[in-house]
Amino acid sequence: MPRPRKYASDPGRWPACVRCGDGYPKPTRWPEGLVCRYCVRAARTRQGTCAHCGHQGILPGVAPDGGFLCAQCSDVPLGVHCKRCGDEAMTTDQSICWRCLLAVRVSTLLAGPDGAIPEPLQPLAHAIINMPRPNTGCTWINQNPRVRELLRGLADGTIALSHEALDGLPASRTVEYLRGLLVTHGCLPPRDEHLASFDRWLTPKLDAINDPDQRRLIERYSRWHLKRRLRDQARTAPVTAGAFLRAKQHLTVATQFLHWLGNRGRRLDECTQHDIDAWFGNGTTTRQHANNFLYWAIRQRLVRNITLPLPTSRTSPLASEDEHLNTLRALLLHDTLPAAHRAIGLMLVLFGQPLSRIVQLRTDQLRDGPDGLQVSFGSDWLNVPEPAAAVIRVHLTARPGLNTAANPTSQLLFPGFIPGRPMHVHAVANILRAIGIRPLAARSRAWLQMIREAPPSVLANALGISATTAMCYAERAGTDYLAYASISKR
Structure with a gap:
């Protein structure tokens, strides 16, 4: 997108x-004639091969x-070499290249009390200075005072330099972005x-509970049940x-x-x-989430002689x-729609994969060879049909975020805004809904079509889901794959 112009054109005056x-005011005289300041700026930043x-x-x-010429062939009196490093590169109005300007800014902001960049922060400084597009780094620093404040601090x-210290700061996307950079490097x-x-x-949730007995009980439930389950998941995957x-x-x-x-x-x-019946018999359907706590309480023998209602089954759209x-x-x-979101949507529609799993894909789960583009969700490589494969290839050639210090060597197929993290699943879902795609309904339709072509156990292995889930889709599709039940149990 062209840079906004400060002055309005007035050919009658200038x-x-x-x-x-x-x-425009104050044009520059070149061999070809008077050139406005905006065309001079464009000439300073144009890169390519001299015609x-x-x-x-x-x-x-x-x-x-109409072709473009280098400074020597065109005799344009424009300095194209950086006054600081001597390299031929896009330069700023001060006639130094963007990388040198970025190096000066980073070295100034990250200078410790002795004037040097502290050793623990040197990898961060090196990553920012050597990002593929240094002008983006200069913009990030110049236009966000919070970035400068955090780097100086x-x-x-x-x-x-700790997660605890960053947690103690007011929550913001800038803090989380900088945390991601520090972890990535x-x-x-x-x-x-x-x-x-x-x-x-x-x-703060525990602090808001006034009754001390209830607070101790909720703390025990959160520590030994909820957090334990989250930690168990974190050991194998995010x-x-x-x-x-x-x-x-x-x-x-x-x-x-x-x-x-x-x-x-x-x-x-x-x-x-009677209390249990009264709780579940009134109020909203969210009261069903108390089942998790009550089953835990029964196992811990904190409550006795109660029977919980079975959760209401819901049919996905x-x-x-x-x-x-x-x-x-x-x-x-x-x-x-960006190629990244089109690629995610196609994997949802073609392979019935949940968005939470698609955004976690890595580049080594794709391969392009004589048999065409293939993707792996489970134990097998699956062919991606054309022209969907062409859309995914377009995304692969220009994954977002790789021109910054955030994800220069990221193996994530869909890198997100925060360094080291994939695109946020809820943001992706909202974008797809905005163009009329219902993710859960599209996934269900994909599964019903696949289940008519292959047994549930085969699809479960190929797509990396449980055989039980595959059988549920088979039952919903009205197919009879009970003969394959023994296969799924092996």
Whole structure:
């Protein structure tokens, strides 16, 4: 997108530029005539191959046939070499290249009390200075005063280099982005952010419980059940957004249940079947989330002689055949949706994968060879049909975020805004919904189509899901694969 212009064109007052025809104050005289300040700026930043001599570099001149020329062939009196490092590169108004300007800014901000960059922060400084597009780094620093404040604080020691110190700062995207940079480049140890977010959310939640007995009970439930399950998941894979949100909802509803029970004049160990029936018989469907807490309480023998109702089963929405075809058409032909979101949508529609799993894919789960583009979700490599494969290839050639210090060597197939993390699943889902795609309905339709072509156990192995889930889709599709049940148990 062209840079906004400070001045309005006035050819009646200022001489017209020989390149664009507009009139602006203080034009520059070049061999071809008067050139406006904006065309000079464009000439300083244009890179490519000279149409006359083949030189690779800055091309400030314009040939009669419309091609671009280097400074030597065009005789344009424009300095194309950085005054600081001597390299031929895009330069700023101070005639130094953007990388040198970025190096000066970073070295100044990260300078410790002795004037040097502290050793623990040197990997961060090196990553920012050597990012593929240094002008982006300069913009990030110049336009965000919070970035400058955080970098100075880390350098002078007012902000300790630790997760705990960053947690103590006011929450913001800038803090989380900088944390991601520090983790990506080894300045901070990695941690599971959803698990850490649950810990931060839990403290004020417990403090808000006035009854000390209820607070101790909820703390025990959160520590030995909810957090334990999250930690178990974090040992093998990052905690998903869904698991994080479910844990929060389970604890919130458990707190509401104990408060409701207290208003009835009862403690948990005095809870009766009549109380249970009253709780689940009134109120919203979210009260079903108290089941998780109550099953835990029964196992811990904190409550006795109660029977919990079975959760109400819900049938996931299902896209029609026409809606499924329209979804495919929209993803293949959409002219404004980024390739990353089109690729995610196609994997959802073609392979019935949940968005939370698609965004976690890595580049080594794709391969392109003589058999075409293939993707692996489970134990097998699956062919991606054309033209969907072409959309995914477009995304692979220009994954977002790789021109910054955030994800220069990221193996994530869909890197997100925060360094080291994938795209946020809820943001992706909202974008797909905005163009008329219902993710859960599209996934269900994909599974019903696949289940008619292969046994559930085969699909379960190929797509990396449980045989039970595959059988549920088979039953919903009306197919009879009971003969394959023995296979899934092996």
